[in-house]
Amino acid sequence: MIEIKNVTKHFGKLRVLNNLSLQMMKGECIALIGPNGCGKTTLIKSILGMVLPENGAIIFDGYTIKNDNEYRKHIGYMPQIGRYPENMTIGQVIDMIKGIRHEHTALDLDLFEQFELSKMLDKKMRTLSGGTTQKVSATLAFLFKPKVLILDEPTAGLDPIASEVLKRKIIEARDRGCLILITSHLLSELEDIVSQVIFMQEGNVVLHKDVNDLKIATGQETIARSIVHLLKMETV
Amino acid sequence: MIRILKYVAIDILKNKIVIAYTIMLALFSWSAFSLEDNAAKGLLTVLNIVLLTVPLVSVLFATIYVYNSNEFIELLVSHPVKRSMIWKALFIGLSLSLVTAYLIGVGIPLLIFADWGTALIMLAAGMLLSVIFVAIAFLSCIFTRDKAKGIGISILLWLYFALLFDGIVLFLFFQFADYPIEKAVVFLSAWSPIDLCRILILLRLDVSAMMGYTGAIFKNFFGNSLGLVVSFTLLALWFLIPFLWSLRKFKKKDL
Numbered sequence A: 001m002i003e004i005k006n007v008t009k010h011f012g013k014l015r016v017l018n019n020l021s022l023q024m025m026k027g028e029c030i031a032l033i034g035p036n037g038c039g040k041t042t043l044i045k046s047i048l049g050m051v052l053p054e055n056g057a058i059i060f061d062g063y064t065i066k067n068d069n070e071y072r073k074h075i076g077y078m079p080q081i082g083r084y085p086e087n088m089t090i091g092q093v094i095d096m097i098k099g100i101r102h103e104h105t106a107l108d109l110d111l112f113e114q115f116e117l118s119k120m121l122d123k124k125m126r127t128l129s130g131g132t133t134q135k136v137s138a139t140l141a142f143l144f145k146p147k148v149l150i151l152d153e154p155t156a157g158l159d160p161i162a163s164e165v166l167k168r169k170i171i172e173a174r175d176r177g178c179l180i181l182i183t184s185h186l187l188s189e190l191e192d193i194v195s196q197v198i199f200m201q202e203g204n205v206v207l208h209k210d211v212n213d214l215k216i217a218t219g220q221e222t223i224a225r226s227i228v229h230l231l232k233m234e235t236v
Numbered sequence B: 001m002i003r004i005l006k007y008v009a010i011d012i013l014k015n016k017i018v019i020a021y022t023i024m025l026a027l028f029s030w031s032a033f034s035l036e037d038n039a040a041k042g043l044l045t046v047l048n049i050v051l052l053t054v055p056l057v058s059v060l061f062a063t064i065y066v067y068n069s070n071e072f073i074e075l076l077v078s079h080p081v082k083r084s085m086i087w088k089a090l091f092i093g094l095s096l097s098l099v100t101a102y103l104i105g106v107g108i109p110l111l112i113f114a115d116w117g118t119a120l121i122m123l124a125a126g127m128l129l130s131v132i133f134v135a136i137a138f139l140s141c142i143f144t145r146d147k148a149k150g151i152g153i154s155i156l157l158w159l160y161f162a163l164l165f166d167g168i169v170l171f172l173f174f175q176f177a178d179y180p181i182e183k184a185v186v187f188l189s190a191w192s193p194i195d196l197c198r199i200l201i202l203l204r205l206d207v208s209a210m211m212g213y214t215g216a217i218f219k220n221f222f223g224n225s226l227g228l229v230v231s232f233t234l235l236a237l238w239f240l241i242p243f244l245w246s247l248r249k250f251k252k253k254d255l
Helices: A040-047 A070-074 A090-101 A110-114 A130-142 A160-176 A211-218 A223-235 B002-014 B016-035 B039-068 B070-077 B083-113 B116-143 B147-175 B182-189 B193-205 B212-222 B224-251
Strands: A002-011 A014-024 A029-033 A055-060 A075-078 A148-152 A179-183 A196-201 A204-210
Touching: A002 A040, A014 A040, A014 A055, A014 A204, A029 A040, A040 A055, A040 A148, A040 A179, A070 A075, A075 A130, A090 A130, A090 B002, A090 B070, A110 A130, A110 A160, A130 A148, A130 A160, A148 A160, A160 A179, A196 A211, A196 A223, A204 A211, A211 A223, B002 B016, B002 B083, B016 B039, B016 B083, B039 B070, B039 B083, B039 B116, B039 B147, B039 B193, B070 B083, B083 B116, B083 B224, B116 B147, B116 B193, B116 B224, B147 B182, B147 B193, B182 B193, B193 B224
Parallel strands: A029 A179, A029 A196, A075 A148, A148 A179
Antiparallel strands: A002 A014, A002 A055, A196 A204
């Protein structure tokens, strides 16, 4: 569904993505992990067309995303740090996105209701706490029932209840057959959600494996332990 | 694009700076016309105020607004919206609001006090100046990510066009007074939109003494009607080129 072919990106002299190739299929739920600054967010932003790689191609549903924007209709994106026009209220932001998308399909208002955003519609984005901003981002990501969900540190800053609500929503989307790409540093949180793991380091994909295979290969019970086990083997 | 434009326009209208700017322009032009006993004198006062303040406010307000719209741009880019649409909507929204402010602030007294032909040319010149300096602001925004640097570049550009340029031309003229440089000076005057606007209005008013050096030669060279056409064309290029250049850079920008 999403194919990344030999993508390279530099920021100045720093090479952030290094001739990276990946394939992601429908129905997969992928954890994208790696140390800070390894290129996870840049990879995500490249898929969204926010960062334009120098080399290589990104193929979405058989078509290259270069010079296209319609493919983004199928993507719900939740950024790591949501940045919104400060003077707009929650209600205005949601209305604006609805207006700009201009889609006639029924909206998915589950998260909107469960996060109780209707009580805060008049609050300005500037005054929101980090967690509430994340709730708005999550609501927007799921609003249009996208085929692909890209979630950058989705649970960072959310309280335990909201985080649980979001997790349930992610699992529901996975069961519906969405392709889900999640980055997180809290591996334990991803444990019961993800089916695949991609481990990145310095702009390269070090590992792309099915979770069960990974656990069997390393003889560990959790993803976190398997990764640690692998890293230790490398250093030895 | 109209959908995006709607949200940009609502946002700018809520901004009190544009309203303050309108009131300031209105105050200046009403007082200029009522203090002077004849309308032609008042017109020249208004002209000088317009040539200084309109570019300054347009370039500064647009620069700050574009930097503050970063979040808005980022939010839209992850949705199925063309990048060029976002940039164009911002440009049209800003231009429209500044042009409206100018039309209300300066336009009404102009139409009341001055004769219609002159008033219309002056309105056109002021509108073009607003749009040109919005385009220049867009260009300086796209060249640097740093807000303070971007605002600095904008102010420097304004300083250059509004004050330094005529001085440089005059300096060159005295340095090369022994050579036939009239054609070169006409060519040079095309390099400042503010100078072009001054020439445009003074060609109409026919006050050569106020025209400045470049204006006098411009008139000599083109005569009145051809001068008008040439200067309008040049002014149109002055907003098209900076804006299209910034648009090209924006399409390739990493957000």
